Amino acid sequence: MSVFDKIAPSAADIEAAAKRMAGVAVRTPLINAPVLDERVGARVFLKAETLQRTGSFKFRGAYNRISSIPPERRSAGVVAYSSGNHAQGVAAAARLLGMRATIVMPSDAPRLKRERTLALGAEIVPYDRNTEDRAAIAARLVAARGATLVPPYDDPLIIAGQGTIGREIVEDLGQLLLEPEIVVVGASGGGLAAGISLGVKLRVPSAKFYTVEPEGFDDTLRSFASGKREANARMSGTICDALMTNTPGELTFPINRELIGAGLTASDTQVAAAVRFAFEELKLVVEPGGAIGLAALLAGSLDVKGKVVVAILSGGNVDADLFAKLIS
Amino acid sequence: MSVFDKIAPSAADIEAAAKRMAGVAVRTPLINAPVLDERVGARVFLKAETLQRTGSFKFRGAYNRISSIPPERRSAGVVAYSSGNHAQGVAAAARLLGMRATIVMPSDAPRLKRERTLALGAEIVPYDRNTEDRAAIAARLVAARGATLVPPYDDPLIIAGQGTIGREIVEDLGQLLLEPEIVVVGASGGGLAAGISLGVKLRVPSAKFYTVEPEGFDDTLRSFASGKREANARMSGTICDALMTNTPGELTFPINRELIGAGLTASDTQVAAAVRFAFEELKLVVEPGGAIGLAALLAGSLDVKGKVVVAILSGGNVDADLFAKLIS
Numbered sequence: 194m195s196v197f198d199k200i201a202p203s204a205a206d207i208e209a210a211a212k213r214m215a216g217v218a219v220r221t222p223l224i225n226a227p228v229l230d231e232r233v234g235a236r237v238f239l240k241a242e243t244l245q246r247t248g249s250f251k252f253r254g255a256y257n258r259i260s261s262i263p264p265e266r267r268s269a270g271v272v273a274y275s276s277g278n279h280a281q282g283v284a285a286a287a288r289l290l291g292m293r294a295t296i297v298m299p300s301d302a303p304r305l306k307r308e309r310t311l312a313l314g315a316e317i318v319p320y321d322r323n324t325e326d327r328a329a330i331a332a333r334l335v336a337a338r339g340a341t342l343v344p345p346y347d348d349p350l351i352i353a354g355q356g357t358i359g360r361e362i363v364e365d366l367g368q369l370l371l372e373p374e375i376v377v378v379g380a381s382g383g384g385l386a387a388g389i390s391l392g393v394k395l396r397v398p399s400a401k402f403y404t405v406e407p408e409g410f411d412d413t414l415r416s417f418a419s420g421k422r423e424a425n426a427r428m429s430g431t432i433c434d435a436l437m438t439n440t441p442g443e444l445t446f447p448i449n450r451e452l453i454g455a456g457l458t459a460s461d462t463q464v465a466a467a468v469r470f471a472f473e474e475l476k477l478v479v480e481p482g483g484a485i486g487l488a489a490l491l492a493g494s495l496d497v498k499g500k501v502v503v504a505i506l507s508g509g510n511v512d513a514d515l516f517a518k519l520i521s
Numbered sequence: 522m523s524v525f526d527k528i529a530p531s532a533a534d535i536e537a538a539a540k541r542m543a544g545v546a547v548r549t550p551l552i553n554a555p556v557l558d559e560r561v562g563a564r565v566f567l568k569a570e571t572l573q574r575t576g577s578f579k580f581r582g583a584y585n586r587i588s589s590i591p592p593e594r595r596s597a598g599v600v601a602y603s604s605g606n607h608a609q610g611v612a613a614a615a616r617l618l619g620m621r622a623t624i625v626m627p628s629d630a631p632r633l634k635r636e637r638t639l640a641l642g643a644e645i646v647p648y649d650r651n652t653e654d655r656a657a658i659a660a661r662l663v664a665a666r667g668a669t670l671v672p673p674y675d676d677p678l679i680i681a682g683q684g685t686i687g688r689e690i691v692e693d694l695g696q697l698l699l700e701p702e703i704v705v706v707g708a709s710g711g712g713l714a715a716g717i718s719l720g721v722k723l724r725v726p727s728a729k730f731y732t733v734e735p736e737g738f739d740d741t742l743r744s745f746a747s748g749k750r751e752a753n754a755r756m757s758g759t760i761c762d763a764l765m766t767n768t769p770g771e772l773t774f775p776i777n778r779e780l781i782g783a784g785l786t787a788s789d790t791q792v793a794a795a796v797r798f799a800f801e802e803l804k805l806v807v808e809p810g811g812a813i814g815l816a817a818l819l820a821g822s823l824d825v826k827g828k829v830v831v832a833i834l835s836g837g838n839v840d841a842d843l844f845a846k847l848i849s
Binding site for chain 2: 219226244248294306476477509520
């Protein structure tokens, strides 16, 4: 590996994250379903981060970051901005570590995500996704309180935390004497993609990765093409509420460009079909943004015939009303 | 063990079943969720048979039974009666083995279960649950075609197939250096309860089992009390459509009386709360009958404080309309 050797987390960073998380994070199962294999024509494995603490992968990075805060800085608490899954991850990690958490959250975040964040003991500061800058609001809170900012993705400890998912995928496939050949992963800020691609490719360099983004929110795909960080035209307007970050991360993008470099998109219709498939055939609750990798496989957007394929079910925090609509 | 040594499957029968099923049945994960542990005050493990082929445990027994049919009898096919989950298990197993399957199914069976059975290539013969005798209809079909009857529970090979679940529970807990202390399992005909209690107690005799039945359909509980096979007053009227068998099995009852002997009930309200909890907190789709063990734990019907507790999520085949109603 090359340019990003200086910035990307190392294998040792991911090992350290796995140690910190042992007995705290759930070692989520890698699920295989014959009905999905037959449908896709490949050996498909689903990394069910829906079953992670707080219902999404975000707990991993948050816990790795927050548990690394030095003791003398812990009483001032943590601040984060998030549309919902990172919020819950930060709130849960802070509570486990006895710290105060404040979350800057869009006022149109799904009700369930808001309620679950509050239930985890965090304070919520709402903002308008279309007119206000969440990073600026968070920065003011950090300055006023001396708190620690927990960024959603652009942080080596966050990326290393998500990297433990890649490590587990390689280990669990190894038990079956398999190696991942193709991995599809949703991309928003790119922390999950960067972490997993590092975690997998440090052990299995031949694994081929694809990011998947909602149609109209394909900043990562266009950034791969242009070689620089492109932005989305819109700030809202997909059922994938978890995948609306405006542009790839400063730290995550160079990692993802080097390790992944190939992107796909999925339409809301394809995502809805994947959520419905997961309900009917897999008996798993997956939120739209969490099902986008599965959506790309079911839509046949990629030739995976005969391969060992991994898709990340990154979260399951979906409002009951929306879920009922999607499965009917 | 005693009287039932002559009738109950042995440890060798369960091992043989596990061998037959290897690479065919899904080795379902044993799921632990911190949010559930905190809620119940115990270390709770959920055996997610919802993730089994066909969405319920029934595939195991069906495959073990049907794959044991001698070659010369296979062309005449199999016949089964079932409200839905056994139907799918039999249909899927028969298809994998290249055999014809005919299912006698109540005309009020959930639509999803009927459709999924048809999609697996089986023929369905409908009957009226309140006025017709499904066993008699099946017997006529068997006689007319020379087919093999695949009973839903009263068969040593069916029980041994479900027993592989108990074997996996003990193995997976062993990986964590734990042993099951309390196991709660739904009961209808009693095949799952008999299989799992055998599979577990042949290895961990100290494990304590409880059956759970819907209120008003507690034939097993009353049979434990009276020492003989009691019947339910009603043939329909619970949301647990999978748990309406009228009376404990002739073969399963003596096994369950000896190995379990203690029963609980759960109300439809408690079951609905468990289905909702599984959706919101665990991100799992569980059908009402499949959630009845979890329902008993969440309702606090049993003192499990500090124990290693296993509940079986036995199936996830629930109509989208009903599921939407239950989670809202």
